[in-house]
Amino acid sequence: xxxxxxxxxxxxxxxxxxxxxxxxxxxxxxxxxxxxxxxxxxxxxxxxxxxxxxxxxxxxxxxxxxxxxxxxxxxxxxxxxxxxxxxxxxxxxxxxxxxxxxxxxxxxxxxxx
Amino acid sequence: xxxxxxxxxxxxxxxxxxxxxxxxxxxxxxxxxxxxxxxxxxxxxxxxxxxxxxxxxxxxxxxxxxxxxxxxxxxxxxxxxxxxxxxxxxxxxxxxxxxxxxxxxxxxxxxxxx
Numbered sequence: 001x002x003x004x005x006x007x008x009x010x011x012x013x014x015x016x017x018x019x020x021x022x023x024x025x026x027x028x029x030x031x032x033x034x035x036x037x038x039x040x041x042x043x044x045x046x047x048x049x050x051x052x053x054x055x056x057x058x059x060x061x062x063x064x065x066x067x068x069x070x071x072x073x074x075x076x077x078x079x080x081x082x083x084x085x086x087x088x089x090x091x092x093x094x095x096x097x098x099x100x101x102x103x104x105x106x107x108x109x110x111x112x113x
Numbered sequence: 114x115x116x117x118x119x120x121x122x123x124x125x126x127x128x129x130x131x132x133x134x135x136x137x138x139x140x141x142x143x144x145x146x147x148x149x150x151x152x153x154x155x156x157x158x159x160x161x162x163x164x165x166x167x168x169x170x171x172x173x174x175x176x177x178x179x180x181x182x183x184x185x186x187x188x189x190x191x192x193x194x195x196x197x198x199x200x201x202x203x204x205x206x207x208x209x210x211x212x213x214x215x216x217x218x219x220x221x222x223x224x225x226x227x
Binding site: 004033040041042043044045048056058090092101102103104105106107 | 147149201203216220
């Protein structure tokens, strides 16, 4: 049973395109997150949602728009992709906001050409 | 701003050697502390966590960590590493009582040789 799943696993696209990454968790958690891991393996939070409401937006360019249709899903849409957007994007979830262990998805490797 | 420092960027050990990876954080309030591991090509998995209580925390696969509040440190240890411990190790800190925001260290790449 996959706890946190992401699709696609790999995404290769041209500069200027718009793309989406989907994330789903079957753990019944209230809170979901998006992290970006750069080429030096540095992980940084981008967004978090609690029960479909945005609670953290870490100065991410507004080309990135998260969407949470329900608390089990948090999708990431990226407009006008740039070379610097190339990274691995991880989705995560936790039972509640604030204290809990976060469970991570397998990651989506985005390459912008 | 809260920051997390991992001073060892790349560690190479022989099998059976002992391991200690350093982690220091800058926030002065109450924190929750985590160590995550990322095996090659895989997602992050939790090794152990500290919320409160005994500052010596035991995790999976024989790992442990000690929270030393006076030193703002949460170092990871293992008495005898195995080749399968080769991975990237991340320390992470979450400020207590605020919106969830795991701040990660820059990671330590551990390479265990046979």
